[in-house]
Amino acid sequence: MTDAAELRRRTQELLVAQPPATTGRLDFLRARFDAGLAWVHYPEGLGGLNAPRSLQAVVDAELEAAGAPGNDPRRIGIGLGMAAPTILQYGTEEQKRRFLRPLWTGEEVWCQLFSEPGAGSDLAALGTRAARVDEDGWVVDGQKVWTSSAHAARWAILIARTDPDVPKHRGITYFVCDMTDPGVEVRPLRQITGEAEFNEVFLTGVRIPDAHRLGETGDGWRVAQTTLNNERVAIGGMRLPREGGMIGPVARTWRERPELRTHDLHQRLLALWVEAEVARLTGERLRQQLVAGQPGPEGAGMKLGFARLNQQISGLEVELLGAEGLLYDDWTMRRPELVDFTGREAGYRYLRSKGNSIEGGTSEVLLNIVAERVLGLPAEPRTDKDVAWKDLAR
Numbered sequence: 001m002t003d004a005a006e007l008r009r010r011t012q013e014l015l016v017a018q019p020p021a022t023t024g025r026l027d028f029l030r031a032r033f034d035a036g037l038a039w040v041h042y043p044e045g046l047g048g049l050n051a052p053r054s055l056q057a058v059v060d061a062e063l064e065a066a067g068a069p070g071n072d073p074r075r076i077g078i079g080l081g082m083a084a085p086t087i088l089q090y091g092t093e094e095q096k097r098r099f100l101r102p103l104w105t106g107e108e109v110w111c112q113l114f115s116e117p118g119a120g121s122d123l124a125a126l127g128t129r130a131a132r133v134d135e136d137g138w139v140v141d142g143q144k145v146w147t148s149s150a151h152a153a154r155w156a157i158l159i160a161r162t163d164p165d166v167p168k169h170r171g172i173t174y175f176v177c178d179m180t181d182p183g184v185e186v187r188p189l190r191q192i193t194g195e196a197e198f199n200e201v202f203l204t205g206v207r208i209p210d211a212h213r214l215g216e217t218g219d220g221w222r223v224a225q226t227t228l229n230n231e232r233v234a235i236g237g238m239r240l241p242r243e244g245g246m247i248g249p250v251a252r253t254w255r256e257r258p259e260l261r262t263h264d265l266h267q268r269l270l271a272l273w274v275e276a277e278v279a280r281l282t283g284e285r286l287r288q289q290l291v292a293g294q295p296g297p298e299g300a301g302m303k304l305g306f307a308r309l310n311q312q313i314s315g316l317e318v319e320l321l322g323a324e325g326l327l328y329d330d331w332t333m334r335r336p337e338l339v340d341f342t343g344r345e346a347g348y349r350y351l352r353s354k355g356n357s358i359e360g361g362t363s364e365v366l367l368n369i370v371a372e373r374v375l376g377l378p379a380e381p382r383t384d385k386d387v388a389w390k391d392l393a394r
C-alpha cells in the first residue's frame, strides 16, 4: 500500500526530474500524471497509484511548497469533477486511456450536454434522440441548453434517448460527444452578468461511434447519477483555504474600510463568517468520507448550503458597499472560460451567485433529494413512473 512517506518520496523524485523553475507547465503536468501523482486514488497508469484519496493532500502540499504549476480545476471543473469519475467507473480501458490524461492536464476541456429546454430538474424527460444507424454507431439529433464552457470544449458528456417506448428513466444512453464534429452548433447565451459563460447547443445528425458510449445501452440514467452526485460535491465541496470563497473579499473590505461598518452589519458578517467556516470544514469532512467510496446524496446538502451562503454573503457585500456596490459598468460581451468569483467586483459576485441555486440542480430539487434520500421521508408522488416516454404529455 502506498503511504504518505512513499508519496512524499515520489513527489520529490518528480521535482528533481522536472524542476518547476525550468520545466514548461504542460510538460510538468504530463509528467505528474505519468508519475501517478495527479489523483493518487486513481489506478496506476491513469494518473494515480491506488493510494487512499486522503493522501492527495500530502502530494499537493509538497508541490505547492516547491512552486509547481497547478492544473487549475476552475477551468476544467466539468472534466475533473464530473466526466472523469464517470469515465473511471463506466468507461472501457480504451476510453480511460484516451480521455483521462488530457482531461486532467487541461489540454482538453469538457462540457456537460444534459439540460434541455423541456428537461432541467426533470432531466429524465429529455428528448434529444440517439438512433442506432449501423454497427459502428449512432446519430444524434436534438437541442441542449445552459451548456457551460461548450465554446471551449473539445469533448462533452451527453445523455440522449435511445428508446422512447419504455418509461423515461430506462430509455436513456450516455455518450461522449466530439464537440468538433459536423452537426454540433454552439450559440452563446448571455447571462444576468452580461457575459456568456454558457450556450445553447444544437445537435443535427451528429455521428457518435459506439466506442464512445459510456455504460450499457439504456443504462444512461444510472451512469448519469454518478455524474450528478459528483457534480454536487464538485460545486459545493471545493477545497478552499480559510476565507478562500465569497467570504474573503467582504472580510477584506471590512478590515480595510472601517468607515463602512455598522453594528448591524458587524453582527451579520460575523454570523456569515462562522457559517462559511463551518461549510468549509463540512466540505473537508465530506471529502474524507469519499475515501470510503462514491459520493452519496449528502453532496446535495453541501451544494444547497453553498448556494444559499454565496447569495447571502454577496448580498451583504453589496449592502456594505452601499451605492458603490451597485456599480457594474462592464457589460462587454465576454465568453469566459473561468468563473472567477473572487477576482472581480462585488456587483459581479452578487449577480453571478444567483445562478448558484439553479446550476447543478436547483435548491428546491436538492431539498427533495435530502428529504427523500438522506432523511428517508416519503417520496414525491410520480404518475409517470410506468408510462412509456413517448406517451408522456409534453
Ligand SMILES: Cc1cc2nc3c(=O)[nH]c(=O)nc-3n(C[C@H](O)[C@H](O)[C@H](O)COP(=O)(O)OP(=O)(O)OC[C@H]3O[C@@H](n4cnc5c(N)ncnc54)[C@H](O)[C@@H]3O)c2cc1C
Pocket (backbone or CB within 6 Å): 111, 112, 113, 114, 115, 116, 117, 118, 119, 120, 121, 122, 145, 146, 147, 148, 149, 198, 355, 356, 358, 359, 360, 361, 362, 363, 364, 365, 368, 380
Ligand atoms: C450558471 C448555470 C450553468 C449551467 N450549466 C449547465 C451545464 O453545463 N450543463 C447542463 O446540462 N446544464 C447546465 N445548467 C442547467 C441547470 O442544471 C438547470 O437550469 C437546472 O437543472 C434547472 O432546470 P430548469 O432550468 O429546466 O428549471 P425547471 O426544472 O423548469 O425548474 C423551474 C423551477 O421549478 C422548480 N421545480 C422543478 N421541479 C421541482 C420539484 N420536483 N419540486 C420542487 N420544485 C421544483 C425548480 O426548483 C425551479 O425553481 C446550468 C444552469 C446555470 C444557471
